[in-house]
Amino acid sequence: MASYFTVFKDESKLDINYVPARLSHRDSQLNLLTRFFQFAIESPGKMAQRALVVGRVGTGKTALAKLFGLKMMQMAQERGVNLRYVHVNCRERRGSLFMILQQVILDFYPHFPKRGYSSEELLQMLMQVLDEQNVFVILVLDELDALIENEGADALYKLTRVNESRLKSVQRLSLIGILRRLEVLSVLDESARSTLQRNVIFLEDYSKSQLRDILAARVTLAFKNGVVLDDALDLIAESAEREGGNARYGIELLWRAGKYADASAAAEVSPECVRRASSSVYPVQKEAVFSLGLHEQLFLLGLARRFKKSKEAYLSMGEAEEAYRIVCEEYGEKPRRHTQLWKYVNNLTAVDILKSKGSGDGFRGKTTLIGLPYVSAVELERELSKRLRL
């Protein structure tokens, strides 16, 4: 077997789920968050806290929360406090309170039945479980926007008020909401909003030099010594800054640049690797698209073809279905029915490939409107056709 050279030492350090032991330029926010929740270690059960972490994409919200969680768990263990940190991504749970609570409860009872009760009942069951096991939970609702979009103010209201109905008993459920914009909360009523907004931590966009620090720290962890050229790192930091101070983009670009270096058997990651990588990170999120099932890909292909010819930003569900049926005919596949397609739309929206919304006024009846705002239709069609070759 031919041996090959790689610039990486440990690729996993560039994974989106990796939480570094120290977050550059987020120390003060981490301290603040820890201070908000200090009571959970010092006098658990006396109160429940709520906090929000707000910032744009790639400003370190999730990483901050997870690092905070690790630290809290460590401190709790030292003090013998039974504290659990539970991180739930609301979008992955389709913005449903039921599914979110279910994930939390499955953490305690892995075989808890999956159906047969309402989200209110589930919330009560969760509180009962916490009481019985004498556990305190810090529940992190990542991408809280999804929960609010899907369930309106109600779900959050229930979550924030669950402790109030138990005034005399021990307070067990604290919340941290992670969201991109505070305006999302405008659907909540005054009182719910004010209880949530008492503790808000804003994460500003990273500056170029901050991004460079972050990337340099990751380079040390993930790459072999000296293989990433300074100029390449500068270029990545610049691109990430242009993307709105998006560190996640920067890290993905760094990883991809490393992959390009490996693919061309280069000994180092040069600015050229970065340039080639940057044309591939966006607009098509290839992994996301290719991990889809056959019919989801066919559906997307139909959409891409329609959008290529159309000047409209949105297609109706009917038009999308028609485009999909034509593609199915071409590929000799039996088309899936409406409900399944509707599920595809939800799924594709959740992974940020599509955008969908209700038709609202100006349409006869009610339909879902589907947009393709993040990806070029031409490129998507090319990629999918290549992949789905007849």
Add this chain to the structure above:
Amino acid sequence: MSIEEIFSSKGRVKILRLLVEIGELNISEIARRAGLNYATAIQHLGFLEKAGLVLHKSFGRIRIYRLNEDNAYAKAVKTLIEGWEQQGET
């Protein structure tokens, strides 16, 4: 309760085995996995609970059963089943 009474039913043995292997389960799941109907499963569980071998916790309408690890007979049953399964693996 005598050992014959506990082990005289295939359904009860299946339920005990499930609880030893999985830990905690609700009734529907026990019934499904043991291939019993719901009513039979409840009957067996009631029997086993009366004998002190299993315990349940209620969450609203949901009842979750587990082996009663504080009970010496339950412990003996667990040892037996685990030992039995191990033999099967070798």
